[in-house]
Amino acid sequence: MRMLDWHVEDISATHEATLLEMENNHSVAIAVLRDDHEHKVQELMSAHELEKKELEDGFEKLRLSLQDQVDTLTFQSHSLRDRAKRFEEALRRSTEEQLEVALAPYQHLEEDMNSLKQVLEMKNQQIHQQEKKIIELEKLAEKNIILEEKIQVLQQQNEDLKARIDQNTVVTRQLSEENANLQEYVEKETKEKKRLSRTNEELLWKLQTGDPTSPIKLSPTSPIYRSSSGPPSPAKMSTAPR
Secondary structure, eight states: OHHHHHHHHHHHHHHHHHHHHHHHHHHHHHHHHHHHHHHHHHHHHHHHHHHHHHHHHHHHHHHHHHHHHHHHHHHHHHHHHHHHHHHHHHHHSOOHHHHHHHHGGGTTHHHHHHHHHHHHHHHHHHHHHHHHHHHHHHHHHHHHHHHHHHHHHHHHHHHHHHHHHHHHHHHHHHHHHHHHHHHHHHHHHHHHHHHHHHHHHHHHHHHHHOOTTSOOOOOTTOSSOOOTTSOOOGGGSOOOOO
16 A cells, blocks of 8 residues: 555656646747747848838938939020020021120030030939839839738747647646646545555454454554554553453
């Protein structure tokens, strides 16, 4: 009976240790996965916001610069149109003086046209560069879509992690119930062991005294354990007259 009691206690202790270790490992694994997930999401969001801010700033600066250039070219075009108009009006006049006066502002017209041509060529190059930047922006937009898809995948992984946590919680609850059942079983076995021990003491005493009606007592030399609350030894009892 002692071996049975020791075996049951050992099973209970091993079960409790295993349950505690599983709970600790479960908590550590959940904390690590949650920290790693939050760190990855934070890094992706920060990189996404930084790239978006840089692209917006660069695009706004480029837009303002091109707008200034367009305004300058528009002003120059209007100025040349006004000069051409005055030139045409001067041609209608018949006097050479008026013609010379009209032609005076246009002495450097060819140089101005060449200069304007060079400016237009530079603007065409800038427009070509702007088209390249637009293509790069489109590529970055596609990259942002990929990043958003990765964020969705991480969110799905987070949902899966929550489901695993719930499942582990159910397993932990089941283990707790099994532990409670095992403790109840141990208590029942302990009571049964005590009952068998008392029965054994009664049978042993009856065998020693040869009297099936004798009260239950333990011999001083009996190998069975006798509790302090049991009946006194036969050596201390007076012999009844026959």
